[in-house]
Amino acid sequence: MTSTLTFAVPKGRILEEALPLMARAGIVPEPGFHDKKNRALSFACEDPHTRIIRVRAFDVATFVAHGAAQAGIVGSDVIEEFDYSDLYAPVDLDIGHCRLSIAEPKDGIEGEFDNASHLRVATKYPNLTRRWFEARGIQAECVKLNGAMELAPSLGLATRIVDLVSTGTTLRENGLVETAELLPVSARLIVNRAALKTDPERLGALIESFRALSDSAKAA
Ligand SMILES: Nc1ncnc2c1ncn2[C@@H]1O[C@H](COP(=O)(O)OP(=O)(O)OP(=O)(O)O)[C@@H](O)[C@H]1O
Numbered sequence: 001m002t003s004t005l006t007f008a009v010p011k012g013r014i015l016e017e018a019l020p021l022m023a024r025a026g027i028v029p030e031p032g033f034h035d036k037k038n039r040a041l042s043f044a045c046e047d048p049h050t051r052i053i054r055v056r057a058f059d060v061a062t063f064v065a066h067g068a069a070q071a072g073i074v075g076s077d078v079i080e081e082f083d084y085s086d087l088y089a090p091v092d093l094d095i096g097h098c099r100l101s102i103a104e105p106k107d108g109i110e111g112e113f114d115n116a117s118h119l120r121v122a123t124k125y126p127n128l129t130r131r132w133f134e135a136r137g138i139q140a141e142c143v144k145l146n147g148a149m150e151l152a153p154s155l156g157l158a159t160r161i162v163d164l165v166s167t168g169t170t171l172r173e174n175g176l177v178e179t180a181e182l183l184p185v186s187a188r189l190i191v192n193r194a195a196l197k198t199d200p201e202r203l204g205a206l207i208e209s210f211r212a213l214s215d216s217a218k219a220a
């Protein structure tokens with residue numbers, strides 16, 4: 001008997017770009033998936049042996065790393081933040097491009113927390129942030145926020161932020177400037193390593209379908 005493959009996708013901005021790629025790889029959700037009022041989180045697919053779960057971006061990595069979902073799509077920012085050993089990210093899907101950057105007030109820093117070897121940073125990415133500063137001999141004290149990081153410097157919560165930047169509009173509109181890029185970001189196909197060992201044919205075929213899409217996009 002074929003078991004059900006659970007494929008995890010983030011509910012927000014990557015999804016619109018991911019759906020056409022998923023369809024070309026044979027993962028097509030039931031029509032109810034597209035109904036914005038639908039509160040269901042798990043959806044059947046055209047292929048009766050596949051289901052899609054729609055969760056928050058960080059949780060895609062958690063579901064797949066723990067084997068609750070066998071595969072999924074998530075940004076490289078999330079993969080790098082968690083650094084789960086059970087996650088395999090074999091295909092760069094060339095969608096969801098942005099960058100993870102440090103920003104600070106354009107008019108200079110007024111915080112009392114900072115000195116040459118110690119900074120206070122507001123971010124959703126404390127692990128990546130600490131690692132990046134540590135490699136430069138600086139201890140970053142991270143204040144974890146889940147959104148609206150841009151408010152932190154003006155309200156005295158931190159002197160800098162580490163956040164995703166795409167057009168730069170959010171930084172600009174909040175009086176911040178980008179000072180360094182930590183990581184270029186794009187969305188990846190992720191697979192649970194144990195599931196790949198248990199069901200190499202099915203997950204191998206899935207990886208190959210997405211790889212072929214990404215290769216043909218590069219060749220075009
Ligand atoms: N300008 C951007 N800002 C934020 N994320 C972006 C941007 N461009 C691409 N991304 C990608 O989208 C992902 C966020 O996905 P999504 O919006 O689905 O998250 P979410 O689950 O709604 O997040 P949240 O936890 O904030 O609710 C990021 O991890 C990143 O890889």
Ligand SMILES: O=P(O)(O)OC[C@H]1O[C@H](OP(=O)(O)OP(=O)(O)O)[C@H](O)[C@@H]1O
Pocket residue numbers: 013146147148149163164165166167168169170171
């Ligand atoms: O450079 P820009 O094009 O302005 O994009 C960057 C903004 O987009 C993201 O937030 P998002 O809109 O995903 O909302 P969030 O704060 O709820 O994560 C990110 O956290 C920035 O705030």
